Amino acid sequence: MSDLIEPSSDPLDALRGAAVAAIPIELAGQRVLELGIGAGATTRRLIAAHPKAEVVGLDSSGAMVFAARELGIEVQLARMEDPLPDGPWDLVIAVLAVQCLDQTQIKALIRRVRGHSRALVIGDRFDDGEQSVSLSAAALARSCDGALDWRDGSLAVVSATY
Numbered sequence: 001m002s003d004l005i006e007p008s009s010d011p012l013d014a015l016r017g018a019a020v021a022a023i024p025i026e027l028a029g030q031r032v033l034e035l036g037i038g039a040g041a042t043t044r045r046l047i048a049a050h051p052k053a054e055v056v057g058l059d060s061s062g063a064m065v066f067a068a069r070e071l072g073i074e075v076q077l078a079r080m081e082d083p084l085p086d087g088p089w090d091l092v093i094a095v096l097a098v099q100c101l102d103q104t105q106i107k108a109l110i111r112r113v114r115g116h117s118r119a120l121v122i123g124d125r126f127d128d129g130e131q132s133v134s135l136s137a138a139a140l141a142r143s144c145d146g147a148l149d150w151r152d153g154s155l156a157v158v159s160a161t162y
């Protein structure tokens with residue numbers, strides 16, 4: 001993780017840092033789409049680690065879109081279930097976002113990403129009841145032909161390259 005981001009004992013910040021560390025490709029001048037960008041807590045880490053990446057975010061919440069635009073990047077009001085914004089993308093990343101989708105929607109999203117991006121990183125909470133991804137981290141890794149990169153209890157990061 002970049003020195004520009006303060007280390008944190010917050011497990012969700014550790015997850016965000018692990019997701020950025022798991023990015024499997026070089027991002028200088030490359031196009032990144034972040035799904036469920038929220039207020040940009042992961043984005044700040046990504047930009048600090050990859051300052052030359054061209055990051056576009058999307059979120060289904062207008063309030064979050066406005067908040068993330070404070071980072072000075074393009075952020076679209078859109079849903080992960082809908083067609084991805086025009087690519088192609090070098091990386092699609094989603095942290096604490098796919099937990100908002102059901103299993104069928106996650107698998108459909110993975111198929112869409114595969115057709116439009118060179119790499120995928122998903123960091124989320126798994127196997128932990130209500131606010132968690134509806135399939136295991138291992139099953140998600142299998143679904144996207146990827147690998148489990150990091151795990152801390154119910155939090156995990158999966159990445160894939162295509």
Ligand SMILES: C[S@@+](CC[C@H](N)C(=O)[O-])C[C@H]1O[C@@H](n2cnc3c(N)ncnc32)[C@H](O)[C@@H]1O
Pocket residue numbers: 016035036037038039040041042058059060061064078079080081094095096097100
């Ligand atoms: C827990 S926040 C995570 C935000 C950020 N990725 C982070 O690391 O902190 C989940 C975000 O996903 C957004 N979201 C939920 N369902 C969504 C959907 N179907 N399509 C796009 N964004 C969605 C929410 O509005 C929220 O901003």
